[in-house]
Amino acid sequence: MCNQCETNPVYEFTNQRKLCKSCFVRYFQKKIFYVIRKFKMAHSGDMIGYKNNKGFRDVVLEDVLKMFAEKANANLIKSSKANKIAISSTLDSETDEITHELMKENSKMKFAPVEKNIIKPLYLFLDEEVLLYAKIRKLKFKEIKNKKDKISLFIDELEEKHPEIKRAIVNGILKMENLR
Numbered sequence: 001m002c003n004q005c006e007t008n009p010v011y012e013f014t015n016q017r018k019l020c021k022s023c024f025v026r027y028f029q030k031k032i033f034y035v036i037r038k039f040k041m042a043h044s045g046d047m048i049g050y051k052n053n054k055g056f057r058d059v060v061l062e063d064v065l066k067m068f069a070e071k072a073n074a075n076l077i078k079s080s081k082a083n084k085i086a087i088s089s090t091l092d093s094e095t096d097e098i099t100h101e102l103m104k105e106n107s108k109m110k111f112a113p114v115e116k117n118i119i120k121p122l123y124l125f126l127d128e129e130v131l132l133y134a135k136i137r138k139l140k141f142k143e144i145k146n147k148k149d150k151i152s153l154f155i156d157e158l159e160e161k162h163p164e165i166k167r168a169i170v171n172g173i174l175k176m177e178n179l180r
């Protein structure tokens with residue numbers, strides 16, 4: 001049963017907390033606001049640009065940005081006048097990039113939730129959470145298949161055996177960047 005309202009759950013966290021459809025959507029939206037505020041991603045008056053390539057991450061990003069812009073008095077634009085650019089990377093896509101980059105020597109890539117004017121509102125969400133949000137909200141998206149290489153498959157396998165490992169990798173980055 002949902003831990004908050006005793007109806008049928010649609011999602012279970014690794015700590016076994018369960019949420020129903022509407023409590024999950026509320027959790028997701030609250031967390032988006034928390035992430036944007038915590039990492040100072042955007043403020044009222046900002047012109048936030050984004051791309052919607054119609055993948056599930058993109059449609060969710062657009063949905064939550066619309067919600068944020070309305071509440072925070074920011075502007076969503078598709079033109080080049082943006083002072084912030086929102087990208088749809090998630091906990092999964094970030095950890096995937098991080099682990100690939102760590103294999104290289106002298107990596108210069110940065111993995112913080114905010115890099116100059118680039119912001120990542122979905123930074124602390126798993127793909128499965130983002131996908132579920134898209135489905136509950138009935139957002140239309142295209143299936144985009146990404147080819148997974150050995151490293152990606154290895155990380156996915158690790159996550160299956162040790163849930164939370166992706167979160168631990170991102171938390172490591174936040175600690176390095178003094179953002180925790």
Ligand SMILES: [Zn+2]
Nearest residue numbers: 002005020023
């Ligand atoms: Zn509920």
